[in-house]
Amino acid sequence: MSTRISPPPTAGPGSAAAFFAGTTFDARPARACHGLVRRMPEGLTADRIAERLAAAQESGALPADLRLWVEDVATAAADPASEALRVREASRATRHDGRLRAVLLSYADGVVDLVLVAHRRAADSAGLDLVGRILAGAADDTERLTLPGDLPRHTAADAAPPAWGMGDPRRTGVTGAVRIGPVAIAPQSAAPVLLAATALLLARYADRDRTVGLLAVDRADRDRFAAVDLPVDDGTPLVDLVRHAENALASAAPVSADRPVPAVGIVVLSEQDEGYRPFLELPFPVTFTWDPRRDGTHVGRLDYDEAALHPEAAEQLARHVGRLTALVGAKPDDAFGDRTPVSGDVELMTDEERAALLDLGRPQPAPLRPATTVHAAFARRAAERPGATALSDATRELTYAQLDEAATRMSAALAERGAGPGTFVGVCMDRDTDLVVTLLAVLKTGAAYVPMDPRYPVERLRYTTEDAGLRLVVTTLDEFPAADGVTAVHPGALTGSTAATPAPADDPDAPAYVIYTSGSTGKPKGVVVPHRNVGALMAATTEDMRLGPDDVWTLFHSSSFDFSVWEIWGCLLTGGHLVVVPYWVSRSPEEFHALLVQRRVTVLSQTPSAFASLRDVHLNQQQSLALRLVVFGGEPLDVRSLELWFRREPHDRCRLVNMFGITETTVHVTTSTVTPVEVAAGSRSVGTALPGWTLSVRDARGRVQPLGVPGEIYVGGAGVADRYLNRPELTAERFVDDRLTGERAYRSGDLGRLRPGGRLDHLGRIDDQVKVRGFRIELGEIRSVLLDDPTVSAGAVVLNQGDGDAAGVRLDAYVVLRPSGSVAEVRRRLREVLPEHMVPATLTAVPGIPLTVNGKVDRAKLPEPDQLPAAEAATGAAPAAEEGAPAQEGLADVVLRAWRATLGPEVGPDDDFFDLGGNSLLAVRLSAALRREGLQSVPLRDLYLQPTAARLAEHLTARQAAEAGTGRP
Amino acid sequence: MRLSQKTALVTGAARGLGRACALRFAEEGADLVLLDVAADIADVPYPLGTPDQLEATARLCRERGASVLAARADVRQQKDVDAVVADALDRFGRIDVLVNNAGIAAPSGKAVHEITEDEWGVMLDVDLSGAWRTIKAVVPSMAKQRSGSIVNISSTAGLVGYRYFAGYVAAKHGLIGLTRAAALDYAALQIRVNALCPGQVREEPTLEGRMLSEVARSLGVAPEDQETAFLESQPMNALVNPEDVSSAALWLASDDARQVTGSVVTVDGGFSTR
Known part of the structure; x- marks a missing residue:
């Protein structure tokens, strides 16, 4: 360890500068020292020992500069005060130049102890022993103390702690x-x-x-x-x-x-x-x-x-x-x-140690609640408070009774079309009240719902429909991809059924929903989650989070993301009011914040990166929020991002809970309340397992890892899903019968470590599955789509962490093109197949993909990505406006400058925001950059509709003209 | 134990405030290096500490559990001071605390123009330059440790004037100046330097101090009258006890005062605030 000292101003030959520069910090002189305590033979007095020393120095047995210090001790040798003194003397380092020190402790009862301490350069252990023997008169006349040679100074810094x-x-x-x-x-x-x-x-x-x-x-x-x-x-x-x-x-x-x-x-x-x-x-x-x-x-x-x-x-x-x-x-x-x-x-480990670690991952017993179905639990809430508001969006509000009745009616219509126990019904709808009615209606038939985001590419929708073997899809899309034997029906067509209400099937073990996640095989896979798991999730959280009828929740997330399962059923099974957030509002932190204020939302679920934007909006506003609980999920939380939030919103008024979860284990696994204490400590912990959930950390052979040692996170207990739909081999590989616990467990593929007290640190993915803006993405899936392109002979996709902030995280793709191929064409085809969040931000053609000796992609040898697709599109694009001539600067130049400030200096006026790697967070930044340029606030919707700088400038010009015409300011 | 594992060097340790500080430090776990001239000095018109008194302080420290190195040295001689510091480092490996307590109260009792060259010289040599010499001796080892606390025992005479005590007043004012400058020089090395300004300290028989008597004698008054005169000017209406001063020294020496440097702490019952 060393400390940098600012030298005095006189840096010349003056002694001050030399002193400050030349004084090295010896932090641990005691580290290089060792000691020996020897009781001297009875009757040997201090004076007599001093004579022995003099004789030994005379004969050359001991060095001439060895001094003997005599300490008269006021107490007897056996007195505790003497013992304390002895220990103190034997632990006292020698001065920095590394001498040997000899001290005689002469006790009140005549007993004498010799205490030797030496730097290892002055004497080794044999040397200390010899000095003790010489002074005690027990050495051979021929023995000489020799220096152990030039041992190095032991002043280096310590290695990083393990x-x-x-x-x-x-x-x-x-x-x-x-x-x-x-x-x-x-x-x-x-x-x-x-x-x-x-x-x-x-x-x-x-x-x-x-x-x-x-x-x-x-x-x-x-x-x-x-x-x-x-x-x-x-x-x-x-x-x-x-x-x-x-x-x-x-x-x-x-x-x-x-x-x-x-x-x-x-x-x-x-x-x-x-x-x-x-x-x-x-x-x-x-x-x-x-x-x-x-x-x-x-x-x-x-x-x-x-x-x-x-x-x-x-x-x-x-x-x-x-x-x-x-x-x-x-x-x-x-x-x-x-x-x-x-x-x-x-x-x-011993069996006992292993059992203790397994117990640590099971901190609380499962709450005793009878297993039930989602719709039966909902029916009980509806019967308790039929008149309470259950669901609303901007245009519509439903009480529990109304929601129950609407869903019941629709379920009859669905049953008529074949929905029922053992079947899967696709639901591909934008977020509104109809979506929730439809999901509940599907469950009431005894079927499971398979949510699909209507913004997904047609190919992805078709794939999901085929993979799940859907016969019936409820959708608001006019152009839902047609497939043999699949009936696509608009929810509006399902309201008028007059058929008798089917008896609600009530099997808690039946599937409730199938949610598709990225798959390492290159194809998404459906996770089949039974009703009882959702009930267990609510049993595990309701009491701790005091969820109840006074709560107002938002439905913010896509129904194809299982965070929505938590939002919808967490609210409706505890009697709360679910406010549906339209897609456009969910993309705009300002509008979403206004919604939270206006609707007095109390329970909010967010990914950390979405919350960061919301936080920034909140901190710049005076309006108060009614929030009492924020649940983080979907991606790792950096608690330090919450410091500013806590200054405005004390943690005892609005509780922040970080939850680590996996679709395969029913939304959540662990819970951790974050307070300023965790923020100050920079805690990475995701907390302890939910009651009823269990977790353990295993090595590659499935053995329990010791505390602190990283390994794969295994999750067992009440949240483990049934299976991957139609994937028996993958199911067998990931959903295992755990021989150590005797229960079924899901091998998450996530890396973690268990801490004392059963708290889990989440350390990322074991394989290359990554999260970008809350979306779980298997890089292999994108790569396999790349390789599906006939013009691509090889490809690699890597995660680029950017400068560490969530919006900077992006995917970079590299391809080896066949002679006929072009990067622009590959990109176009990627966009046809992959959802927006999976399309790499950059796509770079390389002559070959570098590999490590193990045959893995050698990331270090990949080139810097081609800046942005602008580079490849630039040939036909108009050259960017030159700097200068501010007097002639038009609106188009101002807009372009804001784009470049946000997206990079190479951006041209006709580059598409999304092709440039634009995402919702960058859209917020662009909006802010435009405001800084003195432009009126640009609604995010405009950015999505006018995705190039040139088109946006045109749009703004038109708007200004219109406003001038109507006399608005 | 606020000074456990620490070694303190106290000058003027044979009696008086030096002994008071040494004993207090021993009780708090420190090992001690006791330095005293233990001899009379020409031009100082009263008996100074003796070897027996120095040995008595050492014995009292040992009875309190300390290891002790007692050494005679004149703070007017740099090589004497250096030798004691070298021995102390051999014996204890480190010096954590230095209390510059050695000082003389007389020759005094004269107006400025009456003071002789020798009288002026010895006063500044002991009371001001002595502290400078011990600081020079201990700072290199404290610098290597990146830690150390130096307590300079100044006086209310370092803050205000006293009639017929010009040499003493000048030296004690100078000691405060030395304190402030040294604090700045060594702050980056984590060496703290502070001054302590006692008011008139009551003489306690067990400490064998002579300060009050010598001040009274210099002024030609009886010690009792000097006490009375001081009490009248003291807002708290009591003389300072030796343990009041050693408590303040202990605080400055200990890590409790880890952010205190360059400060002037008065222990004078409010005397100097008038």
Whole structure:
């Protein structure tokens, strides 16, 4: 550690500058020191010992500059005050130039202790022992204290603390200790065994930094202070480990000041010595010290800095190291029979430990509620408060009784057209009250609904219809893709049925809905979720979130995104009022904010990136919100983005809950209330499992990972979906019977780590599935569409995190074109097949896709993407207006400048906003840029309708003219 | 224990306020380096501390659980001071706290034009330059530690004038100036420098201090009359006790005062606010 000091202004030859520049900060002098306490033989007085010293200096046995300090102690040797003094003396580092210090503690009862402390450069452990023997009169006349040679200064900074340690940087300097063992190790092989066990542990903990620090104290040989790299992976045979460790020890590099001190290290003592202190301060942030005992076993001790290890992680680490040391120290065949075991075979945990971790992921029992169907639960709410408002949009308002009746009527019409238990009914409608009526109506028939966003490309709609085997689709689209045997019906045609009301089917295990998500096979896959899961979700949240009839919710999200399941049924099954947010309003933070104010919305569900825009609007307005609960979902939340929000909206008035969830586990899995405390700590936790849900973190073999160690998140319990529709193999692969818990579990493919208390950190996707603006996208799916293009011979799609803010995240695609191909044509075809959020922002032609040795795309070798598609379209486009001539600057130039400020300097007047990678967040920014240019507010709808700078400028000119004509300002 | 694991060097430690600070620090867990001239000085017209008094302070500190290095040195000699600091670093490895307490009250009792060259010289050499020399000696090691607290015992005479005490007043004013300048010089190295200004301190027999007696003698009055005179000018109507001063020194020495540097702390019952 070093601190930069601002030098004094006189930087010349003056001594001040030299002093400030030349004073190095030696933060840890005690780290390089060791000590020894020896009780002197009875009757040996301090004076007598001083004479011995003088004689030894005379003979050259001890250096002439060694001083003996005598401390008269006011208490007897056994007094606790004396003990405190002894410990203090033995832990006191020597001054920075590395001397040997000898202090005699002369107690009131005549007992004398010699306390030696030395920098390792002044004496090694054998040297300390010798000084003690000479002064006690127990040394051979021929023995001489020799300097251990030029050990390097131990002043390097520490390596970064291990991620699995879950330490708290605010606890730097606070230390803890845990005992380990005893463990049987043959003494002559102790160092390689301990090193092998430690390296094995780091490998199993998936630590990126596998360097092990070593402080080997050997009275017979020289003490060594080294950093050892011992490569271990899951396939390393255990029989080779100790031999590899011996080789690594032989070539270990000394710890030096220009290399970080390893975060994890071991101190190996060659013999038991109660008076010896191998270090006065932890030589490594995580230090294992192993003491040999007379019975041939070793006793270990883990000393750690709480900045590097959480105390619970330390307890766990001590257990695992003890177990691995015993295993490596034993003959391998003792533990594994006739197999040749490899490192990955080693079980870190006992059954009890594993059970405790599984319990951590199951923090609360499932609430006891009878399983029910969604529509039966709704019917109960409707019967309780028939006159209460259930549903509204800008033009219509329905009470619970009206909604129930409308849905019942429509369900009869649907049943007439074949909907019923065991069937799937497509629903492809924009968000309005009819959508909700239709979804409820489908459920009332006993069928499951399959929502489709009407904005999806025709190809995607056709695919979903065919994949789900739909026979009936309720849609407001006039041009719903025709397919054999599929009836597309307008909801308006389903209201007038006079047929008898069918008896509502009531099977909680029946599917309620099928939602399509991105698939790693390149095709979206339908997730079949039964009714009972939705009931379980409400049972898990209603009480904690105090959801009830006074709440006003929004339906903000597309029905094809399962966040809408939470919005719709979370509201209607708890008696609340659901306000449907039209598509255009959901795209405009200003309009949406106005809606929240006007409709007194109390419960809001948002993706973090959408919320960020809403927050900015809110902070610039005076109007107050009625919000009492915000639920985040759909993508990772960076809690720091909430700091400004909390200044305006205290957390005890409006609660913010971050929820991690997966479609396959019924919307949510975990819940975490975010307060300013979490914001200040920059917490990445997504919280604990919902009551009834369970989670655990597993390695590639399905074994439970230790606390803090990353692995795949398995989700079990009440939320696990039935299956992937018509995908038995994929279903078998992802929905597994968990042999450890005996329950069904979903393998999420998400990376996470479990923290003490059962809180989960979400660390991203294991494969390349990514989230862009809340949409879960499998890069492989886009790539497979790319490869479907006959002019493309190879392709790759990568996620570009931009400068780290949510709007900057984008997809970059690379293609190898056949001679006939063109980037523009490929892009056009992509847009035909993929939803807008899946179309890559850039598309770049390359001669070949670079691969790593493992055959994966080598992202680092891909070129910078072609700036934006403007570059390829520019040939025919008019050159951009030159700078200058402000007097002649017209509206078109002003508009173009705002576009370039938002989307990049190459943008031409005819470039399409969406082709340029435009999205809703960039649209908000563009709108703001236009306002900064002094233009009137441009409604977002105009941007969507006039998607080029030139067309928007025309539109604005026309509007100005119209306003001038009508005399409006 | 507010000074555990810390080593404090106190000058003028044989008796009086120096002893009071040393004992207080020992009670708070510090190890101590006790420095005193432990001899009389020419031109100083009263007996100074003795080797026995210095040893007594050391014994009292040990009884409070401290390890002690006691050394005789004259703060007018840089090499003497340097040697003690070198020994202290050998013995304890570090010096965390320096209390510049060594000081003389006399020769005084004269108007400015009556003071001789030698009288002026010895007063400034001990009371002002002595502190400068110990700071020079300890700062290099404190700089390596990136920590340290220096407490300069000035006086209300560093804030206001006293008749017939020009040398003392000038030295104690100078010590406040030294404090402020040093605070700026070393702030970046995390070394704090503060001044402490006691008012007239009551003489406590166990501490064997001589300050009040010597001030009275210089003015030609009885110590009791000097006490009375001071009490009348003291808003809180009581003399300052030695432990009042050592408490303030302890606070400045400890990490409780981690953001305090360049400050002048008065412990004078409100005397200097008049």
